[in-house]
Amino acid sequence: MKRFYIIGFLVLMSFDTLAQLSFKQASLLALPAEADAAWLFRLFSRIWIYGAVAGYLGAFITWMTLLKYAPVGPSFAASHLELVSVTLFSVWIFGEELNACKIAGGLLILLGVLCLAEEGKAAGDGPIT
Numbered sequence: 001m002k003r004f005y006i007i008g009f010l011v012l013m014s015f016d017t018l019a020q021l022s023f024k025q026a027s028l029l030a031l032p033a034e035a036d037a038a039w040l041f042r043l044f045s046r047i048w049i050y051g052a053v054a055g056y057l058g059a060f061i062t063w064m065t066l067l068k069y070a071p072v073g074p075s076f077a078a079s080h081l082e083l084v085s086v087t088l089f090s091v092w093i094f095g096e097e098l099n100a101c102k103i104a105g106g107l108l109i110l111l112g113v114l115c116l117a118e119e120g121k122a123a124g125d126g127p128i129t
Contacts, residue, residue, distance in 0.1 A: 016082035019055025
């Protein structure tokens, strides 16, 4: 079952990362934002908006499946790991700056996930039946 959790959370993180990066790229390509048909056409003619929708749908389905089997505390914490992956990919893809605050935030997220996972193991948390 542990392998299921690890694979599930990696899939969830992948879908969430895809959604966030696609949404960001779609929004950049849709600029300038205007309330007219040309803007809507520009937005929906880019593949990135569909990557965002696919990422959100995949994340939702994966999340609902994980909640059925995984403990809630560690699951909720692990669902926020995409913040770390999106930050790292944004540095690589969009050329964003990786500063001390982002590094510290990522480390705190990882530490929080590890703490909740250990707490869940100690408490014997299991799936809701």
